Amino acid sequence: MDQVVLSYGDSLLRSSDVALLDAPHWLNDNIIGFTFEFLASTLPPSTAERVALLSPEVSQFIKCCGNDAQEFLQPLELPKKDLVLLPVNDNAGTEAGGTHWSLLAYLRSMREILHFDSAPGTNAPHARLMSKNLSSLLVGNPCYREEATPAQHNSYDCGMYVVCVAQALCEQYFRGCNNLNLQNITPTYVTQKRTEWKDIIRGLGNHSKATGGH
Known part of the structure; x- marks a missing residue:
C-alpha cells in the first residue's frame, strides 16, 4: 500500500x-516540490520574503504558457524578489x-538568469524558453547565462543536484552574490544529502504523528 508519509504545506x-x-532513482516532482517548500520555510523571515522557490508545476506552467502566466502568477510578486529558483524539466508538455x-x-542584483545543469547542455533549450518567459514577469529584462555547475557522475542524480544547488544559493546569495561557491557539491556530498532528506522527512512525519497532525 502506497501510504501517505508526510503532509507538509x-x-x-x-x-x-x-x-x-x-539510489539509483530519479527524484520526481513531489520530492523536488517538497524540498523547495521546506527550504523556503526554513529561511529567516527577512530572507524568505525576498526569495521565491517555485514548484515544478508552476515552473512548467511558466515554460509552457509564457505571457499567459502573468495574471496567474501575480500573487507571487516575482518582480519584488531578489532570488527566484525554478526546477527545469525536459518535458515538452504542460504536465x-x-x-x-x-x-x-x-x-536580481546581478540582473541575470543563470542555468545550472549537472549534465551541461542537456536542458539548455528548455531553460532558454523558461528564461524568456520568466524575464517577461520580471523587471529590467535580465540576461540568460549558462553557469558552470558540478557535474553528476551517473544517470540518476540530476534532481539531487538541483536540490543541492538550490540550497547552496539560498544559503550563499545574501552573503555576497558575487561569491557563489558550489565546489562542495561532489558525488559523495549528493549521496549524503539523499540520506539527510530522508531523515528530514522521517522527522517531520514522526512530529506530525506525535502532535496529532495528518
Whole structure:
C-alpha cells in the first residue's frame, strides 16, 4: 500500500515518493516540490520574503504558457524578489515530469538568469524558453547565462543536484552574490544529502504523528 508519509504545506509525500531518495532513482516532482517548500520555510523571515522557490508545476506552467502566466502568477510578486529558483524539466508538455532536471535562478542584483545543469547542455533549450518567459514577469529584462555547475557522475542524480544547488544559493546569495561557491557539491556530498532528506522527512512525519497532525 502506497501510504501517505508526510503532509507538509502544499506537499503530500507517499512512501513511493520517499523511496526515490534511495539510489539509483530519479527524484520526481513531489520530492523536488517538497524540498523547495521546506527550504523556503526554513529561511529567516527577512530572507524568505525576498526569495521565491517555485514548484515544478508552476515552473512548467511558466515554460509552457509564457505571457499567459502573468495574471496567474501575480500573487507571487516575482518582480519584488531578489532570488527566484525554478526546477527545469525536459518535458515538452504542460504536465510536470520528464527525464532530466536542472535549475534556473534569477539573481536580481546581478540582473541575470543563470542555468545550472549537472549534465551541461542537456536542458539548455528548455531553460532558454523558461528564461524568456520568466524575464517577461520580471523587471529590467535580465540576461540568460549558462553557469558552470558540478557535474553528476551517473544517470540518476540530476534532481539531487538541483536540490543541492538550490540550497547552496539560498544559503550563499545574501552573503555576497558575487561569491557563489558550489565546489562542495561532489558525488559523495549528493549521496549524503539523499540520506539527510530522508531523515528530514522521517522527522517531520514522526512530529506530525506525535502532535496529532495528518
